[in-house]
Amino acid sequence: MDGGDEGHPVAAGRTGTLVGVSRVVVDVVLKPEISDPQGQAVLGALGRLGHDSVRSVRQGKHFVLEVDGTPDEAELKRIAETLLANPVIEDVELHLPTD
Amino acid sequence: MRIGVITFPGSLDDVDAARAVRLAGGEPVVLWHGDHDLKDVDAVVLPGGFSYGDYLRAGAIAARSPLMQDVVDAAKRGLPVLGICNGFQVLCEAGLLPGALTRNSHLHFRNRDQVLVVERADTTWTTDFTVGQRILIPVKNGEGRYVGSDADLDRLEGEGRVVFRYADGNPNGSSRDIAGVASENGRVVGLMPHPEHAIEELTGPSTDGLGFFTSVLKAVVSA
Numbered sequence: 001m002d003g004g005d006e007g008h009p010v011a012a013g014r015t016g017t018l019v020g021v022s023r024v025v026v027d028v029v030l031k032p033e034i035s036d037p038q039g040q041a042v043l044g045a046l047g048r049l050g051h052d053s054v055r056s057v058r059q060g061k062h063f064v065l066e067v068d069g070t071p072d073e074a075e076l077k078r079i080a081e082t083l084l085a086n087p088v089i090e091d092v093e094l095h096l097p098t099d
Numbered sequence: 100m101r102i103g104v105i106t107f108p109g110s111l112d113d114v115d116a117a118r119a120v121r122l123a124g125g126e127p128v129v130l131w132h133g134d135h136d137l138k139d140v141d142a143v144v145l146p147g148g149f150s151y152g153d154y155l156r157a158g159a160i161a162a163r164s165p166l167m168q169d170v171v172d173a174a175k176r177g178l179p180v181l182g183i184c185n186g187f188q189v190l191c192e193a194g195l196l197p198g199a200l201t202r203n204s205h206l207h208f209r210n211r212d213q214v215l216v217v218e219r220a221d222t223t224w225t226t227d228f229t230v231g232q233r234i235l236i237p238v239k240n241g242e243g244r245y246v247g248s249d250a251d252l253d254r255l256e257g258e259g260r261v262v263f264r265y266a267d268g269n270p271n272g273s274s275r276d277i278a279g280v281a282s283e284n285g286r287v288v289g290l291m292p293h294p295e296h297a298i299e300e301l302t303g304p305s306t307d308g309l310g311f312f313t314s315v316l317k318a319v320v321s322a
Contacts, residue, residue: 030201033248035272037202037272083163086159086199088191088197088198088199088246088251089201089246
């Protein structure tokens with residue numbers, strides 16, 4: 001990690017200038033009604049390892065975007081919903097910097 | 100008749116698709132994903148493979164390529180488009196066909212000769228088949244499970260847009276055994292199995308795949 005916690009602006013040098021960069025996180029998971037065989041395979045492995053307390057596993061994707069300046073929420077929402085997730089089968093959560 | 104075959108980075112079956120077009124009596128035309136040029140073709144085939152290594156989601160990045168913007172526009176004006184396997188995934192990601200294709204329910208890559216039942220013999224790509232006909236063509240995929248919400252699938256079935264269903268076993272857990280679907284106007288068709296691999300006795304399990312390509316040639320001639 002380079003010093004910035006998720007969701008907090010970090011300073012990043014770019015060709016000698018200091019540019020404000022924001023970190024935006026996008027989480028994508030399959031909709032509840034879409035079966036997730038990968039998550040089920042992980043659950044099966046956990047059971048074989050003796051972790052009987054885990055009842056369910058859903059596998060998803062976690063994107064970390066570094067964005068110049070202050071994030072444009074509308075643009076990021078569009079990015080999340082039109083490329084990073086497929087709204088036919090996936091739900092998406094956008095996490096903007098909170099400072 | 101000029102049938103374009105698009106090559107994306109990671110396409111595998113573009114050469115076989117072009118060969119199928121030629122054996123059916125058409126003229127295959129090489130199209131490149133990065134161009135904005137459909138070269139005045141009469142129809143387009145999106146071939147199988149692993150465009151962009153299936154990164155993000157299978158077909159997702161290819162669906163946003165420059166040429167796909169032209170394909171979407173042309174399809175809305177009636178250009179016939181066939182998506183095979185990865186090409187079907189691209190068409191769903193591009194919004195030309197409904198639903199989505201996800202990881203096979205058993206998590207295995209499935210590669211075998213597959214029986215399909217034809218449910219629509221009036222799409223641009225299936226007029227040389229008959230409703231209820233059983234055809235045998237290879238299927239080979241790891242992310243071929245067709246899914247959609249129950250409401251969407253009910254609507255699709257109600258509109259008669261399921262073109263093929265798997266028979267004698269579902270290779271990937273697809274909802275309602277759906278192997279292929281069509282656009283509302285029946286000119287855009289996508290399926291996971293590979294008709295271009297069933298065009299010659301020497302190399303395929305049948306020659307049933309030729310029917311896709313002879314069908315579109317007739318449609319283009321009569322158009």
